[in-house]
Amino acid sequence: MKQKIMLQAQKEIFKTGFRFTMADIARECGISTKTIYEWYASKEELILEMVQQATTEIKEREQSIIRDPKLGTMDKLKALLVLLPEDFHYFDVKRLYELQRYHTKVWSVLNSFIEEQWDGVARIVAEGQAEGLLEKFNTAVFIQMYIGGLHRLMEQAQAKPAGLTLSEALHEMVDILLDGIRKR
Structure with missing residues (x-):
């Protein structure tokens, strides 16, 4: 039941953003709101668990990418x-802005x-530099540029929705960042 509730919440976020109600989820799941509150004390708790599952998945997939012998250094990066x-x-980029604005405690966890x-x-960048694939540059500045770019994309998506998914936006941003640092 817990997974069913979480999946429906995810659908609601994709469809209408973070303004869904627990009653919306209950209706779509065919259960009572009381049943949802037996699993999640609040909407914030439900969203927090979604974020925690997402970050756990990212950590696991990151390790898989790093250990993948079929990928070259630049592909890994x-x-x-x-x-x-x-x-x-x-996932629409503006959903991150909504999370930041309306669910500050959850955003704090994700932003951290x-x-x-x-x-x-940083490890893959160092490998790329050692292999001569990347110029020497300040990795900390590169990371801050990435984070700043992501934040700016969120702000712009809210102000002027471009219809970009988070995946599309990240691919565009990363292509620009990597082509700027790749040795020619």
Whole structure:
């Protein structure tokens, strides 16, 4: 039942954003609101669990990418920089802005993850530099540019929706960042 509730919440977020109600989920699941509250004390708790599952998935997939012997260093770097949970490839960028604005505690958890989860990228960048595939550059500045770019994409998506999915936006941003640092 818990998974069913979470999947329906995810559908609601994709469809209408974070303004769904627990009653909306109950109706779509064919259960009572009371049943939902037996599993989740609040909407915030439900969304937080979704974010925690997403970050766990990202960590697991990051390790898989890093250990994949079939991928070259540049392929690994790009894969890490555009890594999203499997179900989030069609997630609209403006949903991140909504999360930040309306669910600040959950956003704080996600934002901490975004700002701190860079060891794998730093390791692959160092490998790329050692292999002569990447110029020497300040990795910390590169990471801050990425994070700043992501934040700016969120703000712009809310102000002027471009209809970009999070996946599309990350691919565009990463292509620009990598082509700017790749040795010619």
